[in-house]
Amino acid sequence: MSYPLGWSVIPQMMIKRERWPGGNSYRSVIPLVRPGQNVLPEQPVIRVEQVRFQEVQPYQESRTSRSRLSLSSASNPALRAIPQAELAFSGLWGRVTELTRRGGVVIESRATVIQGKLGVGYQVCGSLTLWHNGRITPQKPGTILVIPGPLTFSQLRQASEAGVAGVIAGSITLRDLEGFLRVDLLQLLASEQIERITAHLPRLTLMFTEGVGEFSMPARIANLLSSYQGAPVLLSGLTSTRLHLVPELLISLPYNKQEHWTPVHPDLTLAIGAYVRINSGEYMGATGVIDYIFSYDQEFPSGIRTRAMRIMLEDGTPVVVPSTSLERLG
CATH class of the missing domain: 2.30.30 (SH3 type barrels.)
Incomplete structure (x- = not known):
């Protein structure tokens, strides 16, 4: 899958993104900002009343016997609807440019953009946190965890139980990812109903810079993320080969750098120094x-x-x- 912006990492560029918490199962969507208004990363921009679904009978699974669900069964299990109100925060320094028909808020920001090869999950915002060796322990709400090496099934379960909002890692094996999601990955990526199906997957947004395999994150990307430790970020894991969606991490340039900056324009030429x-x-x-x-x-x-x-x-x-x-x- 190619990168829509040309490079996987663009250190400085002007972007416009719709802030949308994902899914279409909302009873109401209320924008809390207006076009032309400046927003902060921690500022709520949308209030939604969401209908979440819970399986009527919990499934049983073990590490050695994990079953995959077809997309049809993943989108039509025995579920119970549970309404829940929540706020969607901006995740970016920027300016509101428009409100979309579905109630989303489009924000313009000067940001660092990192695009991944593979991802899963809705858009989430939070604080970038580097993981150090050891078990993943309970985290603050909204934590976006960075794991430079390959991600394992065990770490996925730990992150989910620790309340992590998202994980950015180098890669993951197909077996571990499908075992955690309980869907066929190829069918998922080729689906035209990616947002609807994502509602029935585990609530953990994932992005892998190198995709499927056992590859570590490139040192340049790991070092870049390390320099943004604690920064507010906006992460989207939605990936679709049919809809040309790739996962991405958006990090607004610090407020003191918003005024004086130079955008970087991707060059795909294979030249010395590239x-x-x-x-x-x-x-x-x-x-x-x-x-x-x-x-x-x-x-x-x-x-x-x-x-x-x-x-x-x-x-x-x-x-x-x-x-x-x-x-x-x-």
Whole structure:
């Protein structure tokens, strides 16, 4: 899946996003702000009365015997409707530009944008918190947890029980993700009813920078997130190949940097100095910087001769890879 904005990470750009808590099962939606109004991250912008669903009979599952539900059964289980009123907070420094027909609030902000390869869950806002080794313990409401390495099924359960609003991680195995969600991932990503189906998934928003597998988050992304420790953020996990949706994390530039800033415009050219990810072969998932472009085609162990570039990986290892295996990140 390609990135709509060009790069997976854009340090500074002007964005407009609809603040919408997700789903369509609302009895009422009341905007609390008006167009032209400036908003703060912790400011409530929408009041909703939501109808949540609870399974009539809890399911039983074990770590070794986890069943997957089809999307039809996930969207039509034996459920009980429970109305509940709640506030949706802005999550961004910015200015309200419009109110949408469904009651959402469009906010314009100067922000850092990080897009993931895969995600699940509605838009949530909270405080960015770095996870340190050990068990995930109870967190403050609205915590967005950053786990630089691969995420496991055990950590997912711990995060859910700890009251975490969202998790940003490097990757996850297909077995662990499907076991936690109890749906077929490919059917989920291809569905046109992604918001409706998400209402019946665990209430934990997830974003994976590297997608499915056992890959750690690139050091540059991990370091960037570390620099925003404690910052208010807006995270969306909705992912759809059919609707061209990718998960993203929005971090408004600090208030003192909102006035003096320079937007960054993505450049997809594979040039010397470009930060790239390797998408196939022995070094799949590795990231680094292009430091040499060969003038002539290079021959690889497979016998194929093609245009190639030398990449200096983040650990200092130089590797030669085909140009077609590279994706520019920044």
